[in-house]
Amino acid sequence: MPLFEMEATPRGRRRVSVLAQLPLLLGSAFVTGLVALSLPHELLSPTLLTGLALIVMATALAVALPWERWNPNTLIAVAVIDIVGIALIRAELLDQLPSVGILAIFPVLWLAYGFRPWAMAVAIGGALVITSFPFVFRGRWPTNALEWSNVVLLPALIVGVAIVVNLAAAQLRRNRQRLVESMDAQAAMLRLSQDSELLSRAIIDTVNAGIAFYAADARLVVANRQAADMARLAGFELERPPYAGDDVLMADRETTIPYDQQIIPRALRAEEIADHVEWVGPADEQIAIMASSRRVHRPDGELLGTVIVAYDITELAQAIEVREAFLSTVSHELRTPLTNITGYLDLLEDSIDPADSESASYLRVVLRNAAELRDRIDELLAATSTTSPLALEPSDVGAVLDRAVAALHDRARSREQRIHVVRDPTADTSARADRERLQRALEEIIDNAVKFGPVGSTITVTETVMPSSIAITVEDSGPGISRGEQTRIFDRFYRTPYAHHNAIQGFGLGLTLAKSTVAAHEGRISVRSTGAGTALTTTIPRSGPADAV
Numbered sequence: 001m002p003l004f005e006m007e008a009t010p011r012g013r014r015r016v017s018v019l020a021q022l023p024l025l026l027g028s029a030f031v032t033g034l035v036a037l038s039l040p041h042e043l044l045s046p047t048l049l050t051g052l053a054l055i056v057m058a059t060a061l062a063v064a065l066p067w068e069r070w071n072p073n074t075l076i077a078v079a080v081i082d083i084v085g086i087a088l089i090r091a092e093l094l095d096q097l098p099s100v101g102i103l104a105i106f107p108v109l110w111l112a113y114g115f116r117p118w119a120m121a122v123a124i125g126g127a128l129v130i131t132s133f134p135f136v137f138r139g140r141w142p143t144n145a146l147e148w149s150n151v152v153l154l155p156a157l158i159v160g161v162a163i164v165v166n167l168a169a170a171q172l173r174r175n176r177q178r179l180v181e182s183m184d185a186q187a188a189m190l191r192l193s194q195d196s197e198l199l200s201r202a203i204i205d206t207v208n209a210g211i212a213f214y215a216a217d218a219r220l221v222v223a224n225r226q227a228a229d230m231a232r233l234a235g236f237e238l239e240r241p242p243y244a245g246d247d248v249l250m251a252d253r254e255t256t257i258p259y260d261q262q263i264i265p266r267a268l269r270a271e272e273i274a275d276h277v278e279w280v281g282p283a284d285e286q287i288a289i290m291a292s293s294r295r296v297h298r299p300d301g302e303l304l305g306t307v308i309v310a311y312d313i314t315e316l317a318q319a320i321e322v323r324e325a326f327l328s329t330v331s332h333e334l335r336t337p338l339t340n341i342t343g344y345l346d347l348l349e350d351s352i353d354p355a356d357s358e359s360a361s362y363l364r365v366v367l368r369n370a371a372e373l374r375d376r377i378d379e380l381l382a383a384t385s386t387t388s389p390l391a392l393e394p395s396d397v398g399a400v401l402d403r404a405v406a407a408l409h410d411r412a413r414s415r416e417q418r419i420h421v422v423r424d425p426t427a428d429t430s431a432r433a434d435r436e437r438l439q440r441a442l443e444e445i446i447d448n449a450v451k452f453g454p455v456g457s458t459i460t461v462t463e464t465v466m467p468s469s470i471a472i473t474v475e476d477s478g479p480g481i482s483r484g485e486q487t488r489i490f491d492r493f494y495r496t497p498y499a500h501h502n503a504i505q506g507f508g509l510g511l512t513l514a515k516s517t518v519a520a521h522e523g524r525i526s527v528r529s530t531g532a533g534t535a536l537t538t539t540i541p542r543s544g545p546a547d548a549v
Contacts, residue, residue: 021059024082024106025117028055031089031100039096047092047137054085060160076115076122083126090130091137104130106163112163124159199223210289210310212238213296216303218268230289233281234262243268247286249279267293268339277313288317294357334377342370390434390520397438397470397540398429404442408450416456419446431470431542433521438540441517445474445508445525445536450480451504452534454486468542469523475535490515514538 032052035042042048044319058081083104090101104127111123122535135141201222204211210227214220218509220239231238235245243264248257251297259265267273273293279286291310352359405419412419449459451474464471481489481496488494515525523540 007257020106021062021078021082021112024055025059026053027103027106028089030104031093031097034097035093035367039093039263042092042096045092047088047341051085052080052410054088058082058085061310073115073119076111076119079107079111080122083129087130087133091134094134103129104275108159109161112161113168120163121362127159131352135465173367191514208311210312211307212264213305213307214264215305218395221305226312227308227310230287230312230539233285233287238264245280249286251277251279251288253279253286255538263291263293263310264308270295271308273308277317279317283285285395287314289313308386335374335400338370338377342367342374345370382396390437392434395431395433395435395438396429397431397433397472398423398427398463400433400439401442401461401472404439404446405461407439407443408446412450412459415450415453416460417450417453418457419450419459419461421463427463427465429463429465429470431540433540434517437517441514442474442538443470444514445538447535448476448510449476449478449534452476454478469539471537473535473537475533477533480531481527481529481534482531486529488528511536 021382032043035048039345058078061081062075062078064326086101086103086107086206088102089393093100108123109121109169142399192356204222204224205222208226210230212220212223212227216295221334223238228238231245233247236243242259244259244262246256248262249255250257263273263276263278272295276291277288278291279288281287289310290313291308291374295306296304328395345363349360349367352363352534389409401421405421408419446459446461454461457477460473460475464473481483485496489496490511491508493508495504511525516527518540521540523538526537526539528535528537
């Protein structure tokens with residue numbers, strides 16, 4: 001471990017002091033050996049022995065005392081003891097071994113390195129003591145320039161080295177501090193990254209959906225258990241191409257989807273998938289899934305990968321199938337007896353004596369309600385047939401609109417309402433459309449405006465012709481639709497609180513039928529309501545659906 005790292009802790013500073021003493025101790029032992037060989041009589045010198053004893057004592061103190069419990073600056077005492085010991089040794093051996101003063105480099109460098117800059121004063125003072133003490137010891141000061149140079153030269157050299165070491169140590173401390181801060185920041189980022197990964201993993205494993213993420217090179221990065229189970233049912237593994245299986249059917253539950261048209265291959269080709277429904281698995285384990293995908297890009301636009309999410313909607317799909325079967329069965333079962341009732345009512349109407357006005361009025365009420373009931377049954381039947389293929393052909397949308405308005409004329413008149421059509425009579429309103437289905441959709445929208453428009457109000461129907469599409473806006477002056485209700489008015493069987501409160505007839509299927517029909521034409525219906533009145537705009541392309549035949 002580097003010294004500048006060890007000094008960061010109390011125990012580390014103690015180790016530094018021991019390491020600093022070792023070279024001084026070895027150097028002193030080497031000097032002692034030289035003296036023993038060359039100047040054995042000097043070994044009996046009290047001054048020399050005292051100096052060596054001080055160095056040994058300083059080393060023992062550095063090892064034995066619990067310096068980590070005290071102020072770090074107390075270690076300066078060890079260096080001071082060393083300096084005194086070196087001064088005594090040099091004073092005794094200056095004439096025979098003048099280079100012994102180099103031992104001063106060890107405590108001086110330690111002071112310069114191991115402590116704050118103010119310790120340099122102790123180092124400089126120590127160097128001066130080492131070089132000047134022999135003159136004090138002998139009682140004779142330098143008498144010429146050469147002797148004074150001996151006093152000054154060694155301290156100058158030692159101090160110069162000490163300054164360089166001190167500056168280097170300060171730089172090392174700064175670098176160490178920056179390194180520590182950088183490591184702390186990286187550790188914090190690593191912890192944050194690990195926490196984010198754990199959180200993401202927990203979310204992925206907790207949500208009730210199959211989630212898979214593929215890198216830009218089509219390599220699976222992460223997937224949860226639900227996604228793996230769905231892939232297993234389909235007959236493939238998420239991490240192995242071609243990412244498609246044999247047991248995958250379209251929403252009709254009959255048509256097999258080719259490998260290249262299945263969810264993952266499409267998503268990896270950069271296709272945006274939204275609410276795609278298909279059935280996966282063998283017949284005895286088949287489930288319905290609804291999948292979406294999205295490409296994920298870094299802020300600089302680089303592709304990071306593709307995320308695919310699939311939900312198990314088996315219960316919902318089966319419920320819809322049951323509902324459709326129920327609606328179809330009930331509608332047909334109701335229509336048959338109603339047809340017989342209406343037929344016999346017609347016969348009864350023909351047999352009533354014209355003079356019997358009271359019976360005739362009763363019969364008209366029955367006929368009117370029978371007609372209303374037939375309309376409701378027709379709504380139910382229409383709700384079960386919205387997925388049937390379109391019969392597209394060149395059509396005059398303006399003429400289709402006229403027939404829809406005419407069909408609602410009597411109903412509007414019964415409420416003293418007026419249907420006002422705004423259009424450019426010279427505009428070309430030709431388009432490819434299913435005339436009957438489109439007329440029924442427009443009737444439902446206009447009928448909705450009639451029901452909710454005030455008695456005696458005007459329903460405005462505006463036809464706008466554009467180069468690639470035709471828009472028809474139906475606007476009433478009724479109570480309006482709140483923002484929350486606007487998201488639900490196209491749901492099957494949804495009826496607004498206003499409709500319930502005012503007992504407005506209907507099953508809540510008209511706008512559902514209209515929207516599905518317009519969507520089949522690859523058009524759209526938009527809603528605009530500001531609290532007073534509602535405008536529904538139907539837009540259909542003039543060319544018809546791209547896949548129409």
